[in-house]
Amino acid sequence: MNAAPQPEYHAQERWSPDRPETLVVCCSDGRYHAQIEEFVRHEVSERADLFAIPGGPACVDPWTSSFDEARVFDQAMRLFSEAHDLHSVWLIAHHGCAYYALKHPGRKLEDVRALQVADLRAARARILAAHPRYTVRCVFAALVDDVVVFRDVGESAGAP
Numbered sequence: 001m002n003a004a005p006q007p008e009y010h011a012q013e014r015w016s017p018d019r020p021e022t023l024v025v026c027c028s029d030g031r032y033h034a035q036i037e038e039f040v041r042h043e044v045s046e047r048a049d050l051f052a053i054p055g056g057p058a059c060v061d062p063w064t065s066s067f068d069e070a071r072v073f074d075q076a077m078r079l080f081s082e083a084h085d086l087h088s089v090w091l092i093a094h095h096g097c098a099y100y101a102l103k104h105p106g107r108k109l110e111d112v113r114a115l116q117v118a119d120l121r122a123a124r125a126r127i128l129a130a131h132p133r134y135t136v137r138c139v140f141a142a143l144v145d146d147v148v149v150f151r152d153v154g155e156s157a158g159a160p
């Protein structure tokens with residue numbers, strides 16, 4: 001893509017000691033990261049903590065992922081909540097997630113999406129059980145042509 005790597009790169013963005021107040025839990029899928037970052041900056045935070053793992057919010061609940069994955073998330077969550085001024089968590093699932101495709105082969109896209117939304121809500125319930133004062137937002141990143149559209153799919157928002 002570009003020339004040989006340089007021994008140093010100086011980031012344009014200045015570092016800030018302010019503690020993040022929002023944790024974003026999303027899939028590792030790099031095709032969505034620029035849009036997720038843009039969405040988070042636009043909606044709330046310059047400096048969100050980021051927990052990116054295949055399947056994203058599926059990892060929160062052992063019943064929607066595995067006990068190993070949920071344990072890793074629990075440990076990270078403990079650190080985030082103790083070391084940072086966290087008061088909100090955003091759970092972002094995305095269209096065409098390979099984690100779901102591998103776990104549920106042959107399922108129709110709309111069935112997988114319904115499953116992802118149910119998993120987002122299960123994840124929110126689990127986080128709220130441990131951290132009742134947090135605000136937890138459930139978001140689905142849909143793909144409309146080549147535009148990523150973020151929709152709130154929390155219980156009050158109805159179907160995706």
Ligand SMILES: [Zn+2]
Binds near residue numbers: 027028055097099
């Ligand atoms: Zn994914």
